[in-house]
Amino acid sequence: MILHNFELSAECYAVRLLAAMLDITLELRRIDVFPGREHEEPVFLALNPLGTVPVLETDGASLYEWQAMLALLAARSAHQDLWWPTDEPRLIEWLGFAHRLAASIGPARAHDGMGMEADIDSCRRDAHRLLRVLERHLWFAECDGNHWLLAGAHPTAADIAVFVHVILSEEGGIERMDYPAIRRWTDRVREIDGFIPMSGVFSPLKAVEM
């Protein structure tokens, strides 16, 4: 599978991260979104008319939607039932929540890091409103002995989809000090076997201790 990848995109990171956790090898093709704007060039638009990254090419077909790529990776793994529980509607609920995070933290990061235009106050306000909801959910989940977004002993694609946006929030000026349960949960995600970091994301201790 070929992933057309921009290193700093949270959505691209989600696909790389889940693939790593599922031990699936992706062939990476670099798309210089910033500053090169390669995603706006005809050659890329021929690949993905939406002009967005990532794009996943597999068996001659392409996926444009990062969450569909997570579904595909789970389906190609030996543990689809663990990572993509089809009998749990809340999986879709949290994937939707991840889209909302992408629409607030994403533009805030692009504004602060790449000089893109955004209504920065509104982005940050929306992000904090979402993070408060996430914090409350995770705090009471911990009280019930649950470590992940969905009840159960195993993380799911929902954790990965939400994590990639949350963990980069400070690059958009959105601090996480007010969200202790979220900070503990991001520690837990970093401890999942196969975890890989990206620019702005720290590795777990076990990866840096020699």
Added chain:
Amino acid sequence: MTIDPKRWYPVAASDDLPQDHVYQTRLDGRPVAIWRAASGDVNVWDDRCPHRGVRFSVGYVIGDELRCQYHAWRFASGSGSCTHIPAQPDAKPAAAIRAQTWPVRERGGLVWTGITPEGEPAVPIDGAVLRAIPVNRAIEDVEPALKAIPDAAFILQPVDTERCVIRGLAAPERTYAIDAMLERLRLTLETV
């Protein structure tokens, strides 16, 4: 506001400090990192490595030491003394290199600190620790509003001039209901 240097203030819940985690908050504008050593002891430190100023709260707990994320210098629980500098593995770090430590007590399921606090922290009632609710309002605006919430005792953590955290204790079976009341109160206070 300026805090009372003689008072203890709650800055975390005991449950906020699982093994190998560094908790982050502020007291009256001062960033602090809070962590529990393998020994069980809780540390409240300036959230700033004395070497290059990187936040300790992005570092790692290793047993009874905190390891800075940047250059992996290590600092000891209790004293805050630097114990190890990777670039000089055979040298004993100078005694002057230490994390800035704060007074600390763990009482009533809460972690308390202060500038030069006197006596012991006053735990208002026995009970379960409520979820902490940060509010973007000054403590003076929040304190009177809490009187409307029954069956709980509250202690406020001053975070910044215009921000505080509501911490509280209540009977365990009441925590979810009170949490919902506090959420509504926060929305009301912040939209005034």
